[in-house]
Amino acid sequence: MSIIKNKPFYYSHYFKFSYFFALMLLLSACQHIQQSQSLSEGQISASESQKIDHLLMLINQRLEVAVVVAKAKWHSGAAIDDPLREASILNAVAAQARATSDLDSVFVRGFFQDQFDAGKIIQQHLISGWRQNPPSTPFDVPDLARDVRPVLDQLNPQLITALQDSRPLLKNPRVQAILAEHAQIFIHADAEIRQQVIQKALQTLLSNPA
Numbered sequence: 406m407s408i409i410k411n412k413p414f415y416y417s418h419y420f421k422f423s424y425f426f427a428l429m430l431l432l433s434a435c436q437h438i439q440q441s442q443s444l445s446e447g448q449i450s451a452s453e454s455q456k457i458d459h460l461l462m463l464i465n466q467r468l469e470v471a472v473v474v475a476k477a478k479w480h481s482g483a484a485i486d487d488p489l490r491e492a493s494i495l496n497a498v499a500a501q502a503r504a505t506s507d508l509d510s511v512f513v514r515g516f517f518q519d520q521f522d523a524g525k526i527i528q529q530h531l532i533s534g535w536r537q538n539p540p541s542t543p544f545d546v547p548d549l550a551r552d553v554r555p556v557l558d559q560l561n562p563q564l565i566t567a568l569q570d571s572r573p574l575l576k577n578p579r580v581q582a583i584l585a586e587h588a589q590i591f592i593h594a595d596a597e598i599r600q601q602v603i604q605k606a607l608q609t610l611l612s613n614p615a
């Protein structure tokens with residue numbers, strides 16, 4: 406009797422092949438069920454989620470600059486609110502949006518006004534904290550025109566591109582929910598003001614679906 410003949414069935418190539426094939430079939434079925442389940446539950450696609458997260462990441466980056474703005478203004482004594490600078494940014498972003506996207510300027514202006522206002526909440530909070538507790542004042546002295554505004558000027562066009570990519574998605578209520586949910590992960594600020602900052606930064610995005 407040959408060795409092959411004595412081999413149990415599960416050693417045969419035929420069995421191994423069928424087993425492998427069945428396993429692959431099962432895995433692909435599971436994947437399919439998982440995908441269709443998540444879509445039927447109203448989840449958004451991975452690419453939609455990435456676009457929303459990218460927008461949130463840029464919003465957070467811009468808000469982080471508010472901390473540096475606050476330090477510059479603390480040392481220079483300049484006012485937190487600078488309506489002329491805001492007007493000049495709003496005109497620039499509206500012009501860029503007109504030239505490079507199909508975003509409407511009311512939406513773009515509303516979004517950027519939210520970012521100024523959210524940043525000003527951070528500035529106010531920090532500066533009033535330093536006023537109340539002088540030993541906590543920052544040592545570094547950034548210069549607003551030289552060190553800080555150029556960073557904001559670089560972020561603004563990136564935000565317009567991210568807005569252009571996410572704007573069509575915002576009419577989906579599920580995307581709106583994900584935006585609010587992921588903001589809790591991506592947007593950082595002191596705990597005392599964090600929810601206020603998030604609410605302000607997302608105001609136009611959440612109240613003005615495409």
Ligand SMILES: O=C(O)C(=O)C[C@]1(C(=O)O)C=C[C@@H](O)C=C1
Pocket residue numbers: 474485486487488490491494520521524525549554557
């Ligand atoms: O550039 C400044 O002076 C800032 O404080 C930054 C900023 C902004 O977010 O771009 C915020 C508030 C001011 O009113 C103007 C602009």
